[in-house]
Amino acid sequence: MEGMEITEIDVKDVRFPTSLKFDGSDAMHTDPDYSCAYVTIKTNRGIEGYGLTFTLGRGTEIVVLACKTISRLIVGTKVQDVFNGFASFWRKITSESQLRWGVTHLATAAVVNALWDLWARIEKKPLWRLLVDLTPEQLVSTIDFRYITDVITRQEAIEILKSQKSARASRTASLVENGLPAYTTQVGWMGYSDDKVRELCEKYQQLGFDTFKAKVGQNLEDDVRRCQVIRECIGDDKRLMLDANQVWEVEEAVEWMKSLARFKPTWIEEPTSPDDVLGHARIAKELRPLGIGVATGEMCANRVIFKQLLQARAIDYCQIDSARIGGVNEILAVYLMAKKLNVPVCPHAGGVGLCEMVQHLQMWDFVSLSGTTENRIIEYVDQQHEHFEDPVTIKNAHYMPPSVPGYSTKIKDASLTNYAYPEGKEWQRMFDIGIFPRPSAN
Template sequence: MVISAIQVLDRRFDLPNGSGSDATHTNPQYAYAVCVLKTDTSLEGIGLAFTLGAGTELVCQAIQFLSEKLVGQEIEALMANFGTTYRSLVDSPSYRWLGPHKGVVHLALAAIVNACYDLWAKSRQVPLWKLLLDLSPEELVNTLDLSYLEDELTREQAIQLLTEQYKTRENRNSVLTTGYKGYDTSVGWFNFSDELIVEKTKQALDKGFTALKLKVGSDDPLRDLRRATLIRQTAGEAATIMLDANQKWNVPQALDICRRLGSINPYWIEEPTHPDDVFGHQAIARAIAPFKVATGEHIPNKVIFKNFLQAKAMDFCQVDAVRVGGISEFLTISLLAKKFNIPVLPHVGDMGQIHQHLVLFNHIGMGHENLFLEHIPHLRSYFVHPANIVEGYYQVPQEAGSSSDLKP
């Protein structure tokens, strides 16, 4: 199956009033820069990179530039040593200068890489999660680029880690029967009224969700505390409540407000300050313990994730396969997090479509803890095979590929 041409699409979707809003991104439009790998068959590989509308055209241009060398490649030969191809794409000399390994060019890489894995799974007529589980440790590591991680994770160590987990993976296959638990982010968008977050919380509980997330980061911290208390009172003490500041606070503000928000017993406080501030997150994590810090939605690459893990600056790793350099880098970071014994709970810029596959592999194939996956429903009607949630659980996808196909 040979890649014959590249098509790039700019897809943008308006949201209902208040949906998708947070303290930093107050009026978002959800969008994808889409890489389509055409082949000499009827199959196409679809890869997504997530944006908030404006600027998507820049990512699309970068996809066009970076993907040129894939034309003429046969998919099995390409993926057999994809780590080498990945490194050549990410280190294209001129385009590397525009990052390196972050921003518009790295988002473009995510779309390209995700399209390659999608086409690979479709060519083998299996869902992405099964494709990954069917690979041997060596074959999986061949798809990864471990450069700049050698001080913490060598190729040999990665293979050994996967081999050790292979021995016990049958003990974790039950997730394929139960599905993967979700948590609902859509109850607590920043621009929702107090009355609406209470109503949305009740609706989520009725749908079987027991874990919910509220956006915080208001100019008035008392607003955050009031709304967090409302959700806790509505959901009950047994519910799992996450709080997400979306980078709004500086470190002194975060230290003060996180302590006050501890009164509602949050499961984590997410992105409490600037996403590049390793030592700021470290200081916050140390100060608010035993409450935990989650971050990673806007961490752009494996090297910065390495630094966060080395500094013990995150308690939960929220790597996103449509933010970092696609599935390959997501799996690399998941291996690194496993080595540091930090759970991976992805941010779902793809609305959970690709990540429902990746968390299954992370749990079964890597031995990551089976916790839960974020659920955001706003784009599900645009997908050919939308993520299916029943009683608060992601159902295991059965269709070939990565569930990334969008309706025309």
Template sequence: MNKSIVIKKGFAEDVRFQLKDGSGSDAIHTVPTYAYGVCHLHTDSMLQGVGLAFTLGEGNNLVKDAITYLVKHVEGREINELMADFGTTYKQMVDDPNFRWLGPHKGVVHLALAAVVNACYDLWAKSRAVPLWQLLIELSPEELVNTLDFSYYEDILSREQAIELLRSKSAGREMRKKILDLGYPGYDTSVGWFNYSDEKVADNIRHAMDMGFTAMKLKVGSKDPARDIRRAEMVRNIAGDKATIMFDANQQWNLPQAISICKSLLPLNPYWIEEPTHPDDVYAHVALAEAVPVKLALGEHVPNKILFKNFLQSGCMSFNQVDAVRVGGVSEFILISLLSKKFNIPVVPHVGDMGQIHQHLVLFNHIAMDHPALLLEHIPHLKEAFVNPVEIVNGRYKTPHTPGMSADLK
């Protein structure tokens, strides 16, 4: 029998970290401040739920204010009773008539929703004294699906279809649990931030390889494409032909530029090219995929399940980078992962939360849904800010065993 734990009060916090020396920079966000809109759920016990939404500085206070409003939907609720039908509460929050006009389902209010939703899942796992990945894989298909909101998905993935998909993946679960001992493979984004010098990028590549990483990513999107090509060639030359290399433009190119530069990057055998153009422009991504035989990774700035639905239906997405602190938290992440599995598109999350949350979710995706265990992005800059930071050994995430989703900040 699960112990009764009641959410007494929700609080929001604005937490910011100023990065230095070019860390975190890309073609659009040249001077980033890593920031979290934090939701704290205080209970009638010693346990506290902690949920994060990720931003890049100014504006984080707006997310904080929106969290303060949305937590009213879960205050006074017993956590196990709440999560037994969380899909209903989720829909009430996402369609709150005082906030829906501001989205719908995107922007500041959706980021705040992510923080509240994630805090609920964190508290749920803590209430059962297990890490989030374990809680999720131990739920029955019906219990898991009860935490989801299928609105606007009925035509492509119904509740019943989701249950059947999960049941169909029960075979092989024990074999897939070997990932818990092996550790989930990571890739290093911090080698190639946009404002790093060529010399620093070269040193970082060698350091990443010494740490056991065989996959790494370079930020591109320079005003002078020749700079991107030169640096991309340098990464390939130092890392070697067998290394897995990705290039991330962070939405910098228009379609003609994307077509031209992607063609120039093709000889370097990129594993993917990420966010080549505006994240809402489905047609441009389709046109790029038709013009250049390159795999596209999309989702860092795709805000909700509907746009993910459109991208998956369009056929232009090769890798799904859904982020549980960008969409409406763990609940929407799981729903999008289910649809992605239906389309056989692997999920390789963006990790604006430093991988803390997604290390749990990729384990769940692999074990419960049979998503391939490909790669999880690793960014080390805020490691010291967390009570239980991720651990990387030989380029792999060690499986977390502390109860919750590893989101507690010091």
């Protein structure tokens, strides 16, 4: 690592036409084209790091531009300086006086994820293993504790990690043998017909899945019918979660879920605006007597909103997203707050590269922090994995730990050639035959 310098950062707009089959459709996002801003960090030693942040098609170009703007703060930096003072470096790029938050914070995730991938590749370890092997002091040194010390301090975080250290070897052995449990959302996209839902329920049960999620929120009558279809397919002994993707008012969420309570959902995900901490708290208070938890986090903008959701008992399940807040450093802070406040983390995944990334984070949590799979499960969606050089491995509905160095974020060259937007071969073909309109030159 000594003498290694970041010489160039390349950013690409990569999109996949998932809207053609309604893959990923929900009450809020009816026609998503799963996409990402894809970052490649190049060094003078030939080692590269790859990172991304997930998007839904239109507007990806804005995130790409933000990544390029952040890149100007990084090119020319010595790699050793980044990783030896990662928390300070993270604060530098998230608190630059003229460049803060919003889309910029989303772009930060792509760049920071690429830096962690680079670090793991330098150390020749998969990211989960790199995180596990860091001492408590080293790991905590990567986290910016500004704004969250009223919940957890740097020293508290170190002590929590030290208290789990003796169990890490046995937990690692268990992880390698058994993996971590997954649930599938593949059966529950809103645009799917009832027949397709039945077919997918059967398919995923045969693959060993016993936990399923369905999208709800557009029409109550349709939700009742679709939940009934899924329950008939999976029976009463398997878990069902519901996801409204932010479409309801607070009172509406409570009443809607009372109508769906008979299907015994484990949780309702994103019942209202992801920024409404008190609204989530009210919904959670009303639904707990019905045995329904509240889950949210995939659209949380930063660790501070997570802090407030946890403090207010507004969520029963904390859903970190590997590409939403500012990369691994900020996500580690959320895991530590959730640990202290005794809220299980169940990562959101399913978009481009999200499954590939969150598995590493949850595996670190299992080995170094929580030590349990009780009430902890990782979302799985069977899409876009074929585009990655090191895709997830699912065995009997469990994520098996990656062994290839890095954050599992490198997209195949052929996929970039075909799906970089708008110049990719597949996009040019679809423009030519009129499946999608060709973007204007402006």
